[in-house]
Structure formats: C-alpha cells, structure tokens
Amino acid sequence: MAGISDILKRNQLSITDSRKKILDYFLQSDGALAHADIEKMSGDKFDRVTIYRTLQTFVEKGIIHTIPTSDNSVKYALCKDECVAGHHHDDHIHFLCDDCGTTYCLESNVPPVQLPIGFSASRTDVVVSGKCGKCSN
Amino acid sequence: MAGISDILKRNQLSITDSRKKILDYFLQSDGALAHADIEKMSGDKFDRVTIYRTLQTFVEKGIIHTIPTSDNSVKYALCKDECVAGHHHDDHIHFLCDDCGTTYCLESNVPPVQLPIGFSASRTDVVVSGKCGKCSN
DNA sequence: AATGTTTTGCAACCCCGTTGCATTTGGTTA
DNA sequence: TAACCAAATGCAACGGGGTTGCAAAACATT
Numbered sequence: 001m002a003g004i005s006d007i008l009k010r011n012q013l014s015i016t017d018s019r020k021k022i023l024d025y026f027l028q029s030d031g032a033l034a035h036a037d038i039e040k041m042s043g044d045k046f047d048r049v050t051i052y053r054t055l056q057t058f059v060e061k062g063i064i065h066t067i068p069t070s071d072n073s074v075k076y077a078l079c080k081d082e083c084v085a086g087h088h089h090d091d092h093i094h095f096l097c098d099d100c101g102t103t104y105c106l107e108s109n110v111p112p113v114q115l116p117i118g119f120s121a122s123r124t125d126v127v128v129s130g131k132c133g134k135c136s137n
Numbered sequence: 138m139a140g141i142s143d144i145l146k147r148n149q150l151s152i153t154d155s156r157k158k159i160l161d162y163f164l165q166s167d168g169a170l171a172h173a174d175i176e177k178m179s180g181d182k183f184d185r186v187t188i189y190r191t192l193q194t195f196v197e198k199g200i201i202h203t204i205p206t207s208d209n210s211v212k213y214a215l216c217k218d219e220c221v222a223g224h225h226h227d228d229h230i231h232f233l234c235d236d237c238g239t240t241y242c243l244e245s246n247v248p249p250v251q252l253p254i255g256f257s258a259s260r261t262d263v264v265v266s267g268k269c270g271k272c273s274n
Numbered sequence: 275a276a277t278g279t280t281t282t283g284c285a286a287c288c289c290c291g292t293t294g295c296a297t298t299t300g301g302t303t304a
Numbered sequence: 305t306a307a308c309c310a311a312a313t314g315c316a317a318c319g320g321g322g323t324t325g326c327a328a329a330a331c332a333t334t
Contacts, residue, residue, distance in 0.1 A: 014299085014300055014301070014310090014311060014312070015300075015301095016299075016300070016311095016312065016313080017299095017313095018312085018313075019312090035290080035291085036290090046313085046314090047313065047314050047315075048290090048291085048314095049291090049292080049293090049313080049314070049315085050312080050313055050314075052290095052291065052292075053292095053312080053313085054312095057312095066209075068205045068206060068209065068262075068264065069205060072203075072205065072209060072210075072211045073209075073290095074209050093250055095252070095256060098259060106250075106252070106253065107253075108250055108251045108252075111248035111249075111250065112248075113230055113243075113245055113248065113263065113265060114245045115232070115243070115245075115265065115267075116243065116244075116270060117270070118269070118270030118273050119232060119267060119268065119269055119270055119273070120267045120268050120273060121265045121266070121267040122235060122266050122267040122268070123265070123266040123267070124263070124264070124265045124266070125205075125262075125263070125264045125265075125266075126250065126261070126262070126263050127205065127261070127262045127264075128250060128252065128258045128260070128261045128262075129258065129259055129260040129261070129262075130252075130256060130257045130258040130259040130260070131256065131257050131259070132255070132256055133253060133254070133255030133256055136255050136256070136257060151279090151280060151281070151330085151331055151332070152331080152332095153280090153281065153282080153330070153331070154282095154330090155281085155282080156281095172321080172322085173321090183282085183283090184282070184283050184284075185283095185321090185322085186282080186283070186284080186322090186323080186324090187281080187282055187283070189321090189322065189323080190281080190282085191281095210321095
C-alpha cells in the first residue's frame, strides 16, 4: 500500500485517510465508480461532502477522469496511465453495461471524427452501451 | 404548421397545446434543447412537470433523442429523419460548444468501434466538445 | 352534446451536488 | 517534540433537477 501515498504525494496532495481510502477503492475496482458506489463502500466512514470534494480534487489533478453516461449519471475511473506514470490520457472509449451497470475503460482508441469547417475539438467522449462479457452468457 | 399535428398523430399522441408548442420549439431550433431551455422559452405557459412528461413521451415515441453531455446535463434533439419520415436514426455524432453551450447534431456517422470478445453494443454515443463555427471567430 | 380516457397542474417529495463556517488534521519549522 | 499555519473534514443548510399522486381540465369518440 505504499503506492497510494506515492500517487498522492506526486500530485502535491496532503495524505489523508479519506483520500487514501477512496484512491484504494479505485485501485481495487476494475470498473468505474459513481459517487454513490463510494458512499456505499465506505459506509459512514466519511461525509458525503468529503467524497464529493475528494473526487473533484482527483479529477483536477488528473488522477481520475469522468465518464458521461447516457442515463445522465457521472462515473469516475482511474486508468492505467495515471496509476503508473501519473499523467493522463483520455483517448480511450468507455463501455456501459445495460444489465449490470458496470462501466469499463476499453483499450480501443477514440476514432478520428470529421468536424464541419470552423469547428475544433477539445475533447471527445465515446460511450458504448450494451452487454458486457459477464452478462452475455 | 399543419405538420406538427401530423407528427403527433402519426405517433398516436393526443394533440395538446403543450405538445404542439414544445415540438415547435424543436422544429425552430437548429441545436439541441435542454429542459431548462424549453422552460425559459415557454415562460410560465406550462408547468415544469408537463415539460418533463412531454419530453419523456417524445423520447419514448422516438420523436426526439437524448444526448449525453460531458457536463452531465441532458439535452434533447429532433433530427431530420424524425421530422420527415417519422423514424429514428441515432448513428450521428453530437458536438457541444464549450463557449456558447449549443449542441449540434453533426452529419458524420458514428465510426465503428472495436469491442472486446463477448461484448455487444446496443447504442453508441459520441460527443465532441470544443468550439463551434460561430465561436471560433 | 355526453361519455370515458388522457393529459395537465398543483403540491409535495426525494436525491444529488454545493456552499459557508467552525473544528480537526496534516505538514513544516524551530 | 512542540507550536504554528495551511489545508482538509464534518456539519448544517441550501438549491436545483427530476419524480409521484391525485384532483381538475382537456382531448377523442360516439
């Protein structure tokens, strides 16, 4: 568990119980997490507000990134590059399972899209919904 | 404006003032609309709840479709096919302008994405954020 | 015009996320 | 280690967004 404090230190964040714990949740989870998931996992360990603020801080530092979903709930995910090198790529696509609700970061890159003349892109989100491997059997 | 009643009739919906008016807003707008936009446009003509229910009905009937945005607000748009033929394609991509907040339905089709084995897609949303033509000058 | 069905408006409610402020904790220096 | 300052937490309260139940009104049909 030494790695967790390293990640926080590298991002110039004070090392607190809530940050360590929430970061740990992400490292242990293979999918994305919503605020509600974290609240459930932590029981009444932390205040709701602390969780919101911690997620916000992590997003600002690039430790996690947000995933827009078609049902209009925000999810957060920690991706490989962040854990390893401390910097962030969000050129991958996301998959949201209609059955189990799990959100995955896929390896596939975001394909290039053709924009009208005069338009410029700062960010591209691709969210595929459907059935994941576990729910297809 | 005979077309508006036709669209409602074709979708087996009772023709009411709110439905006609809200459908008209979509036909007149070139971008997508959020619930709040419609509420502003209509003043206090309709109840908030009526707007919510009307949008819900239109989505169920396939008259409009939802657009997930990276800032976690739902927008709705009416696309060409619906207006003309009464059926729905959502294989196009969406563009959200960071400056003016307008959401556009672009002509570009959703590019095919590679999914892991065992995964199947029911829907793909592509949302590009950036600067639109009007805000680039 | 009369009937039954659908839609609307109102009130109340719940959930999500934010803000302000006092208290506690973490980091730093002596 | 003690003391200090800065930063993070917890609490309470608030606001917006969206939903639900039910009575009143509007719609479609005969």
